[in-house]
Amino acid sequence: MKRRQFILSGLLAGTAMTRGTGATAAAEGKFEVTRSEEEWREMLSEREYHVMREEGTEPAGSSPLDKIYEPGIYHCRGCDQALYSSETKFDSGTGWPSFWEALPDAVGTKEDRKLLFYVRTECHCDRCGSHLGHIFDDGPEPTGKRHCINGVSLVFKPAEA
Numbered sequence: 315m316k317r318r319q320f321i322l323s324g325l326l327a328g329t330a331m332t333r334g335t336g337a338t339a340a341a342e343g344k345f346e347v348t349r350s351e352e353e354w355r356e357m358l359s360e361r362e363y364h365v366m367r368e369e370g371t372e373p374a375g376s377s378p379l380d381k382i383y384e385p386g387i388y389h390c391r392g393c394d395q396a397l398y399s400s401e402t403k404f405d406s407g408t409g410w411p412s413f414w415e416a417l418p419d420a421v422g423t424k425e426d427r428k429l430l431f432y433v434r435t436e437c438h439c440d441r442c443g444s445h446l447g448h449i450f451d452d453g454p455e456p457t458g459k460r461h462c463i464n465g466v467s468l469v470f471k472p473a474e475a
Contacts, residue, residue, distance in 0.1 A: 343422075347393040347442040358391070365464045366392055366444040369428075369436065374409030377465020385473035388413075391466065393442035395420060398461070398468075406453070406460055411468065413461040414453045421461070423449065437461060 349357075354367050364370035379388070388398040388411070397420045398413045406412035419440065426436035426448065435449040446467045453460030 343443065345441060345443045349442075354392075359466075362391060362466045365466050366446075369426075369445040371447075372410075372464045372466050376409075377411060379411045379465035379468055379470055380409060382411075382470055387417075387471050387473070388463075388468045389471055390439040390442060390444055390446075391469050392439060392444035394469070395439055395441040397421060397439065397446070398463070400473075404454055406462065408462060410447065410462045411465050412453070413463065414455075414457045414459055416461060421446065437463075439467075 351367075355363055358366060361370075361372060365372055382400075383403060383405075384400065386400050387396045388400070388403075389396050396417055398416055402413045402415045404412055404414060416437070421437045422440040422443075423435050423437050426434040428434075437446045437449050438444055439446060444467060445464070447461065447463040450460045450462060451458060
């Protein structure tokens with residue numbers, strides 16, 4: 315049953331969430347790092363901008379970060395804040411990098427009701443507001459959570475030897 319939940323929520327996480335207006339939909343609020351829409355567009359690729367600033371989703375299996383399991387830290391592509399440790403990463407089988415816990419005070423959340431029949435928990439960088447992905451309740455112990463994160467929102471920095 316747990317495997318079926320992973321597959322279902324993974325498919326839901328992959329649902330395209332494009333906004334017709336093209337308006338920025340990243341988390342609202344006061345953030346330490348702020349940029350104009352033009353500045354975000356200059357620093358991010360089209361796909362990165364769509365995911366991080368318009369709450370889009372990259373295709374499952376498209377991120378090379380999904381298969382990296384060496385020691386290190388995953389940082390926000392938008393502001394370089396450390397978000398996730400490789401120590402909490404696991405293979406969810408969904409095609410997106412998955413973690414059972416974020417680093418302390420790194421990730422904010424909000425309710426996501428874009429899907430008519432399913433309420434999700436969206437997560438974003440609490441320093442710049444960039445969309446990261448979603449958090450589901452079908453992850454491993456000790457938290458039981460699965461942070462299903464778009465790889466384009468992250469930069470992996472290997473641990474120094």
